[in-house]
Each structure stands twice: as C-alpha cells, then as structure tokens.
Amino acid sequence: MKQPEADIIVIGAGVSGLTTAICLAEAGAGVTVWTAEPTTETTSMAAGAMWGPYLVQPLDRVDAWSTHTLAVLRDLANDVRTGVRLVSGIEASRGAVEAPAWGGQLDGFRMCEPHELPANFSTEWRYTAPLVEMPIYLEYLRRRLTGSGGVIQRRRVSALAEATREVGIVVNCAGMGARDLVDDRKIVPVRGQLVVMKNPGLHEFFSEDTGASPDLTHWYPYGDTVVLGGTAQPDVWNRGPDPAVAMAIIRRCAEIEPRFDDAEVLAHRVGLRPTRDPVRVEEESTTGARIIHNYGHGGAGVTLSWGCAADVAELALVPRSQRAQRPPRRRGARP
Numbered sequence: 001m002k003q004p005e006a007d008i009i010v011i012g013a014g015v016s017g018l019t020t021a022i023c024l025a026e027a028g029a030g031v032t033v034w035t036a037e038p039t040t041e042t043t044s045m046a047a048g049a050m051w052g053p054y055l056v057q058p059l060d061r062v063d064a065w066s067t068h069t070l071a072v073l074r075d076l077a078n079d080v081r082t083g084v085r086l087v088s089g090i091e092a093s094r095g096a097v098e099a100p101a102w103g104g105q106l107d108g109f110r111m112c113e114p115h116e117l118p119a120n121f122s123t124e125w126r127y128t129a130p131l132v133e134m135p136i137y138l139e140y141l142r143r144r145l146t147g148s149g150g151v152i153q154r155r156r157v158s159a160l161a162e163a164t165r166e167v168g169i170v171v172n173c174a175g176m177g178a179r180d181l182v183d184d185r186k187i188v189p190v191r192g193q194l195v196v197m198k199n200p201g202l203h204e205f206f207s208e209d210t211g212a213s214p215d216l217t218h219w220y221p222y223g224d225t226v227v228l229g230g231t232a233q234p235d236v237w238n239r240g241p242d243p244a245v246a247m248a249i250i251r252r253c254a255e256i257e258p259r260f261d262d263a264e265v266l267a268h269r270v271g272l273r274p275t276r277d278p279v280r281v282e283e284e285s286t287t288g289a290r291i292i293h294n295y296g297h298g299g300a301g302v303t304l305s306w307g308c309a310a311d312v313a314e315l316a317l318v319p320r321s322q323r324a325q326r327p328p329r330r331r332g333a334r335p
C-alpha cells in the first residue's frame, strides 16, 4: 500500500499511541509513530490487562472513555487474533463494600450469595469483562495501524519541537516519558509487578478489592498461562522484578487458590503506571504546529484507550465549529 505523507506524528507506541494512531489513520490521516523503545518494552506490555477504571480521574471523563472502550473491546473479542476475550470471574472483598459504579455495564453483573464466598471474604461481585492478552493485542494494534498506512519508527525525542518542525499536528502519548518531555511533574509512577505462571486449570479471573494497599491480589487466566498480581507502589521507579515481591504475590494468591502452590513460574513483568490526576487529554494552546496530549492513564490505560483515542481524533481532525454538531461517534470497531 502506498504510504500517505505524514500529517501527524504520534509520540509513543504503547497502547495509547498505537490506538490513537489507528483512529487517526483510519480516518484518512497520514500518521507516523515515533517511539523511544520497542513496544515490547513499554508499560503497556507489562499490563494485566483487565477492563476496569483503576487509579484514574476525573470520573465523568473516565466514565465516557471506559464505556466507549468497553464497546470496542467487546467487539474485538469476537476475533481471537486480537488477544481480547470475555472472561467471567469475581471481585471480592474482606469487608463490606459498595458495588462498583461501573458494574452495571458488565454482562452478568450480580452480587454473590454467601455460600459462593471464599473463606474470609464477606462481599463478592460476579461479572464478565474483557481481558486483554497484551503481547498479542499490541501486535494486533501494530498490524492494524500499518495496514491502514501508518508507519512506526524508533526515535527518541528530547523535545516536542523535533516533531512540530516536521508536521502540523503532534500527539503526545509518551506515558511516563511525558514527565521529562513536557516537564510535567504531575505525572508519577505507580510501580506494578506481576508473575506469569503455567495455568493449573483456572478459567475464571479473581480480583480482591484491597483498597489503597500497595499489595494487590488478583489472577487473570489466558488459556495455558495465568497472570498473578500484583503491586501498586507509588513513586517507585525500579523496573526490575523483585524476587521477594514475586514470592509474596504467589503466596497471597495461593492462600485463596491452593493450586498456585505447585504451579510453574514462567516469567515476571514490571511496569510503571503513568499516573496523573487528571488524565491529560487536551490540545495545548500553541502558535504554529498543534500539540495534543494523551497521557497519564495510570492503572487504566487499556480501559480508556479507545475513548481517549476517539477524543484525540476529534480534536485533531474535526474543526472546532463542527464538533458539537457531529453525530454520536461509532462505538464499535472491527478488526
């Protein structure tokens, strides 16, 4: 396919950058993505990843972005090649907690009966939600982007001016990299560590509501493998796996599901959630080339990805005078 001229440079090839680039390229724009590191080394690659708004504000925009993304991910789950599947499971708590506000959107959402609760748990919600296998999903996004004429290049920038010199519109999807790139001290890392194990036969996800604790307890099954979590350590920058943390994760999960005691450890994953209050999706007022930001998605970058990308595409491609008159945007997207 003939490559269109680049009208837009997207900085970042994590889930935010790739999804945004797809929305722009499928709307007809010539898009080049610049990324400092291969997609396999991004935070996005480390994610769990389950649909669910976590560690993100502001609530009204998060609600719209996550609802939009839910519809797209449900659609993508019809094709196994995307790495998206719908999985049932439970979210449990050892104390009394209210139902999550977003629960009503999920298939089969209901409170469990007391006899369904594991030992030491008092509240539990059952639902079916999209679960995303990031290595497959990110590869799917790359294919979909290049299939629409988008180009991905390895290039680290030290200032957005390196991109604004070349095109009329630059979209900043640099995740944690935005901290230095646009000198934004509001963005802080929340370190997450996961353990990938051979699946001892689990078909359902489990997630404990651990409140503000840095120690999380959850597992997500992906056929032959299962991803166990986790941690949420604010302002911790270390990207190497910590063996003691990994053992503690397995122990917490095995206390609830003893089959983890003998399961084989296959890999460790670590990422820094790019957390910012609020998530930044906006156009900066500049003279010359236009700059649109899309970063700071915390623990929900996958959950917000299609909603934020659609907003960026609207900012980039629809003249301000026409934005309010547009028909409601398409919520589904087929591979």
Ligand SMILES: Cc1cc2nc3c(=O)[nH]c(=O)nc-3n(C[C@H](O)[C@H](O)[C@H](O)COP(=O)(O)OP(=O)(O)OC[C@H]3O[C@@H](n4cnc5c(N)ncnc54)[C@H](O)[C@@H]3O)c2cc1C
Pocket (backbone or CB within 6 Å): 011, 012, 013, 014, 015, 016, 017, 034, 035, 036, 037, 038, 039, 042, 043, 044, 045, 046, 047, 048, 049, 050, 051, 052, 155, 156, 157, 158, 173, 174, 175, 176, 177, 178, 181, 191, 192, 193, 194, 230, 269, 270, 271, 272, 273, 274, 294, 295, 296, 297, 298, 299, 300, 301, 302, 303, 304
């Ligand atoms: C352990 C863990 C579990 C998670 N679980 C979930 C989950 O279940 N559900 C969910 O929705 N989310 C989850 N998240 C959060 C999610 O992973 C992030 O919000 C998301 O990956 C952020 O994506 P991003 O594209 O904005 O950033 P990144 O994936 O970090 O990508 C940033 C990109 O910008 C590039 N870049 C940075 N600086 C520069 C520069 N100067 N020049 C050029 N390129 C640059 C990088 O090379 C990279 O390509 C989890 C995160 C972790 C760590």
